[in-house]
Amino acid sequence: MPMSATRASATDRSAGKSTSTTILVTAVLVLVAVYFLVPVYWVVVAATKSTQDLFASNGFLLGGTFSLWQNISQVLSYDNGIFLRWFLNSVLYAGVGALIATYLAAAGGYALAKYQFRGKNLVFGTILGGVLVPGTATALPMFLLFSQLGLANTYWSVLIPSLVSPFGLFLCRIYADSTVDTALLEAARIDGAGELRIFHTLGLRILSPALVTVFLFQLVGIWNNFFLPLIMLSDNSLYPITLGLNNWRSQVDRLPAFYELTTGGVLLSIIPLAIAMIVLQRFWRGGLTEGAVK
Template sequence: MTRLVPTGVLLLGALYCLLPVSWVLVAASKSPAELFTLGTFAPGSGLLGNLGELSAYRDGVFWRWMANTAFYAGGGALLSTAVSAVAGFALAKYRFRGRNLIFNVLIGGVLVPSVVLAVPQYLLFAKVGLADTYWAVLLPQILHPYGIYLARIYAGAAVPDSLLEAGRIDGGGEWRLLRTVGLPLMVPGMVTIFLFQFVAIWNNFLLPFIMLGDDGKFPLTVGLYTLLAAGANQPSLYNLIITGALLSIIPLIALFLTMQRYWRTDLSSGAVKG
C-alpha cells in the first residue's frame, strides 16, 4: 500500500503534464472549421493541410524561426556546457585565493531572475551595436551560474583527487588531465547541463523579444507570439499557431530520447579508457 501512494501521485503528475500536450496533438489535426465544432478531444482530418499552410505562410518563415531556435539553443547550450564544465572543474579541484567568493557570487547569480537582467543586457548590447543581432540572443546564454554550480558539485563528486594526482605523477599537464580524466568522468553531468540549457534557451521568450526587431531572426517562441497576436484579427491563424506549437516540442522530445542513454553510462569508463 505504501508503494501505491507515490506511484499514484506520479501517475497523476504525468497525466497533468501530458494532458496539454495531448490537446495540442489533437487540435493540430483539425481543420479551421473542425477546430471550433468537434469535441475537444475528437481528432480531425486537417493535419496535413495545416502543415502545408504553415510551411507556406510568408514563404516558410516558420522554418526560419525553427532554424533560428535550433541555432540559439544548440550553440548556446554547447558553449554554456563547455564554460560550465571548465569553470566547475577548476572550482572543485583547485585551491586558489577568492575561490569561495567566486562560488558564492555564482550562487547569488542563480537567485537573480532573468527578467531583471533582460533590460540591462539590452542596453549594453545596444551600446556596442549588437542589438537586433544573433549575438544579442546567443552571448547572454553562455555564462550560466546554475550550470557552473552543477558542474562544480558534479566534478567534486565524480572526479577523484587521487586519479588526478596519479596523472600528474605520470607527467600529465593540467589541460591534459582535464581532457583525458576530468571531462570524460563529467560526461553525465555535462549532458544534464546541456539539456537544461537547451530546453531553457529553446523556451526562452523574454530575451529575444527584447533584443530582436527583425522577425527573420525570431526564435519560435517570439514568432508564434506574433502569430497569436495576428490571430486576434485572423482566426484562421489559430490552426497554424497550434500546429507550430506541436512541431516546436518534437525536437525537445527527440533530444531527451536520444541523450538519456548517457545518464546510464559508467561514470569511470571514460577515464579508464583514456
C-alpha cells in the same frame, strides 16, 4: 523467535515493500505523468483540426476533418517558409548556446572543485548569487548594454547571454567535487599529462551525467526563451520559434486561419526537445550507477 522469522518480519517492514505504499506511489506517479502529458496530447489533437473544428469539437477528441498534414504544410510554406527560418534560428540559439554554456560550466565547475586559489569561495558565492537572479531582471540592462555596443537586433544579442549558465556551473562544481578523484588527477600529472589534457580526457568523461543535465536544462531554457528575444530583436527574420509563434497568435483576431498555423507550429516546435530527451536520457541512466561498483 527464530532468526528466519525475525528476518522475514524485518523484510515485511522495509520501506516501499507493502502493497499500499506501492499503490500510493504508483498513483502519484500516474497523476504527475498525466499532468505533464495532457498538454502535449492537447497540442497533438489541436494540430489535426481546422479552425472550425478547433472551437466546435471537444478539445481532447479529434475533429470531423483530419487536417494535420494540411496544417503542417501551411506552417512550412507560409510567408516563403518563414517558420523554417525561425526553426533554424532556434537551433542556432539553443544548440550553440547550450553546447558552449555546458563546456564553460564544466570548465568552471571543475576548476572550482579541484584547484585551490585565492578568492575561490568568493567566486563560488558570486555564482550562487547569480543563480538567484531571474533572467527578466537582467534583460533590460543587457538590452541597454548591447544597444551601446551596436549588437542589439543581431544574432549575438540572444546568443551571448545564452553562453553563461550559473546553475550549470554550480551543478558541475558539486558533481566534480564528489566524483572526480584527486588521486586520479595526481596519477595523470605524474604520467606527464597537462592540465588541459587531464580535463578533456578525464574530467569531461567523468562529468558526462552532469553535463547532459546542464545541456538539457540550457537547451530547453534557451529554446523556450521568449522575453530576451522580445526585447533584443525587432527583425522578423531573426526571431526564434517562440517569438514567431507569438507573432502568429497575435493575428488570430484579424485572420482566424492563424489558429491552424499556431497549433501546427507548436507541434513542430516540441519535436526537437522530445528527440533530445529520448537520445540523451541513456547518459542519465549511466550516471546513476557511478561509483556503485569498485
